[in-house]
Structures are given as C-alpha cells and as structure tokens.
Amino acid sequence: MSPFEPVRLSELPTPALLIDRTRLVRNIADMSAMAASAGVRLRPHFKASKCLDVARLQLAHGAIGFTCATMAEVAVLLDAGITDLVWAHQPVGPAKVAFAVRTGVTVAIDSVEVARPLAEAAQTAGRRVPYLIEVDTGLGRAGVAPEDAVALAGELAAYPSLELRGVLTHEGHLMTYLGDRTGMDNAGRLVGEVLAGVAGELRAAGHPCEIVSVGSTPGAATAPFVPGVTEARAGTYVFYDGNQVALGTADESRTALTVLTRVVSTKRDGTAIVDAGLKAMSSDASVTGSGFGLVVGRPSLAFAKANEEHGYLTGRDAKALRVGDPLHVLPNHGCGVVNMWSSAYLVEGDTAVARWRISGRH
Ligand SMILES: Cc1ncc(COP(=O)(O)O)c(C=O)c1O
Known part of the structure; x- marks a missing residue:
C-alpha cells in the first residue's frame, strides 16, 4: 500500500474498518501464552484477519503457521513465503485438486469420494499430498464420526500418494452455549478427549497420527489442554467480536x-x-x-x-x-x-x- 500519513479518526471517511493496535497485540500475545501453557502449537485461522500484517504479528508471537479455509487464503500466505499451512477444507473439484497437489499444503479429508481424485492427481504428478482426517466432534458440518475414523484411514491407506499426518476438528458447536460457560467449557474438554481418543485408536491400528488439532476461540481455554492434543487453531481471538463478548470468551x-x-x-x-x-x-x-x-x-x-x-x-x-x-x-x-x-x-x-x-x- 502507498505510504500512509497518520490521520485523526475524525478526519477519516466513513464507514471505515478500524483495528485497535494495543488490543490486537494483547490478544495475540495472550493466545500465544495460552497455547504455550497448554503445551500445544498454535496455528491460527487466517480467515479471521485475512491480513498479512496481522499474520506476521502472530508469527512473531510464536504461531507455527496458519489454518486456511479457502484457496485464496492459502495463496496469499504462500505468496508471502508463509508455508506451514493447513487448508482445513476438502479440496473438491479439478481446480482445488490441482492446487492442493501443486502446493503440497496439508488438506482435510473426510471421505473416500474426496480422497480419490486427489490421490489420482497426486499419483500422476508424482507427488504426495499430506492430509488430516477431519472428525466431527459435534458441529455437524464436515468430518467423519469419531467411531468411523479408523475405517476411513484404512481405506485411504490404499492410496500411496496420500500421506496421513493426523486428525483435525473444529468445535464450532461451542458457539451454541450462550449463557452457559460451564457447559461450553465441558463441551470443549470433551472435544479434546474425543479427538485424542481417535488419535490413539489410529495409532493402535498402525496409522501415523503426529497432529491432533482442535480449533476455535470459545474452545481455546479447554480443548488444547486435554492430554494428547498437539495443536490449537483459534482464529477469531485476534479481534474478538460481539458474539465472543456475548459468550463470555472475552470482555x-x-x-x-x-x-x-x-x-x-x-x-x-x-x-x-x-x-x-x-x-x-x-x-x-x-x-x-x-x-x-x-x-x-x-x-x-x-x-x-x-x-x-x-x-x-x-x-x-x-x-x-x-x-x-x-x-x-x-x-x-x-x-x-x-x-x-x-x-x-x-x-x-x-x-x-x-x-x-x-x-x-x-
Ligand atoms: C476449521 C476451522 N478451524 C478453526 C477455526 C477457528 O475458530 P474460531 O473462529 O472460533 O476462532 C474455524 C472457524 O470457523 C474453522 O472452521
């Protein structure tokens, strides 16, 4: 962007989107400290800011890389030289499949239908695509049921061009615990326990499971603290918002x-x-x-x-x-x-x- 001359807020054209620097830095530092105290790596979700300046602050405070939802988010970070990325979305359709194979970022898979075209394209290109099995721990969005994860890993093991790295869940259902902080925190711990349990079952069945990744702002104080969880992917915490205030995650x-x-x-x-x-x-x-x-x-x-x-x-x-x-x-x-x-x-x-x-x- 062109050089910027500081300007009083009263002089700005409206509407204008504002980021308070002091609060931003505090939020970033505090979440990094929380992840460190849980003993997990922090991989914030980039969708919350979509801003490289914010991302660089997160990296400076110890984030290991980022979670992305879209191809465009992945591309922005890769273009900036930030390469440790989890694309927490099923890469479906020829363009996304080709992008996943070309970039080699870790993707989320919850079915053989998603895996097969990806595996075939990777095979043709002579590459391996790393992936996490997405597990549904209560949101009811994408993800296999916890009890089906081992069976899916078994089916996907038939594809040598896919490389299993671990498991991922997004505990977005914690957003429904309005006015029930205890219920929300218990649900967050349960998510961690379920996912760590799935990871244990995968290893027992002979599958690799280096990454056990939970991720949400309302669950950040609970799920990552469960033994066996290795990674936290909160995103909204950089700014928080009215919903997080209503939930009591932040004041x-x-x-x-x-x-x-x-x-x-x-x-x-x-x-x-x-x-x-x-x-x-x-x-x-x-x-x-x-x-x-x-x-x-x-x-x-x-x-x-x-x-x-x-x-x-x-x-x-x-x-x-x-x-x-x-x-x-x-x-x-x-x-x-x-x-x-x-x-x-x-x-x-x-x-x-x-x-x-x-x-x-x-
Ligand atoms: C896959 C995934 N991981 C992490 C997050 C971050 O959660 P939050 O926005 O609560 O910080 C989200 C949010 O939508 C998500 O979809």
Missing part, C-alpha cells in the same frame, strides 16, 4: 475491530440512519438473535435493520443523535466483516497510523 475491552460510521439522516422520528449497512457489517447474525452489531458505549441503541449502505439505529438514545455524529460499531462476527473490506486502518488512540490490506477475499 468488550479486548475487542479490536470496529466499524466507524456517522449519522447521515435523522429525518425519521426515533431512527438515526448511519452510513454503515450490510456491506460494512455483513449480515452475519448475532448469537443473541438480533441486530447487525453493538454500538460501542450506547447499549440502548439497537442496530436493528440495514440496507446495503444504510444502517437503522433505534432505541431510547436514537432521538438524541445528530447528523455527523461518529459512532463505533462492534461487529457480531469479526471474520464475516473483514471479508467485506479491502483494507482496515490500524488505530492508536484517536489516530489511524497505518492502512493494512485485507487479501484473499472471495
């Missing part, structure tokens, strides 16, 4: 990503219209069930409705808002919001000190 003082917006119209009684809409906030739902984000410091305001570039604020304090008033909105889900933007301002106090590129979006 609001840790949230590092906000959207700066301004009131642009107060013509409608009791409603203030701002210049942050769906294309600034994303339509990712709140775990609490409603709203497009939380207006920082104004809990009585509800961000109840949004069009593409307009947001509707209602509630007790909406009447007092004036055209031009600046507001910071905490996103429900930071990862979805980042994907809406091509850059974010890095902020110290009330000054934007850098503009960081966001890459690898769809």
Whole structure:
C-alpha cells in the first residue's frame, strides 16, 4: 500500500474498518501464552484477519503457521513465503485438486469420494499430498464420526500418494452455549478427549497420527489442554467480536475491530440512519438473535435493520443523535466483516497510523 500519513479518526471517511493496535497485540500475545501453557502449537485461522500484517504479528508471537479455509487464503500466505499451512477444507473439484497437489499444503479429508481424485492427481504428478482426517466432534458440518475414523484411514491407506499426518476438528458447536460457560467449557474438554481418543485408536491400528488439532476461540481455554492434543487453531481471538463478548470468551475491552460510521439522516422520528449497512457489517447474525452489531458505549441503541449502505439505529438514545455524529460499531462476527473490506486502518488512540490490506477475499 502507498505510504500512509497518520490521520485523526475524525478526519477519516466513513464507514471505515478500524483495528485497535494495543488490543490486537494483547490478544495475540495472550493466545500465544495460552497455547504455550497448554503445551500445544498454535496455528491460527487466517480467515479471521485475512491480513498479512496481522499474520506476521502472530508469527512473531510464536504461531507455527496458519489454518486456511479457502484457496485464496492459502495463496496469499504462500505468496508471502508463509508455508506451514493447513487448508482445513476438502479440496473438491479439478481446480482445488490441482492446487492442493501443486502446493503440497496439508488438506482435510473426510471421505473416500474426496480422497480419490486427489490421490489420482497426486499419483500422476508424482507427488504426495499430506492430509488430516477431519472428525466431527459435534458441529455437524464436515468430518467423519469419531467411531468411523479408523475405517476411513484404512481405506485411504490404499492410496500411496496420500500421506496421513493426523486428525483435525473444529468445535464450532461451542458457539451454541450462550449463557452457559460451564457447559461450553465441558463441551470443549470433551472435544479434546474425543479427538485424542481417535488419535490413539489410529495409532493402535498402525496409522501415523503426529497432529491432533482442535480449533476455535470459545474452545481455546479447554480443548488444547486435554492430554494428547498437539495443536490449537483459534482464529477469531485476534479481534474478538460481539458474539465472543456475548459468550463470555472475552470482555468488550479486548475487542479490536470496529466499524466507524456517522449519522447521515435523522429525518425519521426515533431512527438515526448511519452510513454503515450490510456491506460494512455483513449480515452475519448475532448469537443473541438480533441486530447487525453493538454500538460501542450506547447499549440502548439497537442496530436493528440495514440496507446495503444504510444502517437503522433505534432505541431510547436514537432521538438524541445528530447528523455527523461518529459512532463505533462492534461487529457480531469479526471474520464475516473483514471479508467485506479491502483494507482496515490500524488505530492508536484517536489516530489511524497505518492502512493494512485485507487479501484473499472471495
Ligand atoms: C476449521 C476451522 N478451524 C478453526 C477455526 C477457528 O475458530 P474460531 O473462529 O472460533 O476462532 C474455524 C472457524 O470457523 C474453522 O472452521
């Protein structure tokens, strides 16, 4: 990006995506310390920032590499020389298969249907593709049932062009434990135990299983601490967000990503219209069930409705808002919001000190 002259937030065009540097660095340092105290390697999910500047900070604080969801995320990191990557997605379709074979990143596999074309392409290219067996520990998304993992490993062992490295799960179902921190923590430990159990069964059946990888922000304080787990892949923790605050994973003082917006119209009684809409906030739902984000410091305001570039604020304090008033909105889900933007301002106090590129979006 072109050289950046520091600018006061009051001078920025809105809407603007802001990253608070102090909070970001604290979040990164604390998660690295947590992984170290659990005795696991930290492989953060890159989808949470899609920003190489953030990724380099994570590496500087001890991350071993990254988890990716998309081909574009993998490509961004490889182009930057960051090569220790897990592409935690099934590489399906000719383009993804060719990419997996060419790059040699570790992929996730949960079926023979996914494995066969990949194995054949790798065989033809004279290469081996490393993979993790994805295990469903409760999310109900991709992944084999824990009791089916050994059978799958047995079937996949027929393909010499595939190299089993271990097991992976994403305990995203922990997001459903709203208001139940004990339940969430117990579920996180259970995920670790189930996955470590699967790893033990694989080894007992003669399969290699060097990596036992759990991954989520709500599970970061529990699953990686289970004996036998070797790797943690939290991602959202870099910024946290409204959903993590609602779940109790972080308090609001840790949230590092906000959207700066301004009131642009107060013509409608009791409603203030701002210049942050769906294309600034994303339509990712709140775990609490409603709203497009939380207006920082104004809990009585509800961000109840949004069009593409307009947001509707209602509630007790909406009447007092004036055209031009600046507001910071905490996103429900930071990862979805980042994907809406091509850059974010890095902020110290009330000054934007850098503009960081966001890459690898769809
Ligand atoms: C496969 C995988 N690993 C890790 C993560 C990171 O989880 P979180 O966003 O809770 O930090 C995700 C999130 O979607 C994921 O899908």
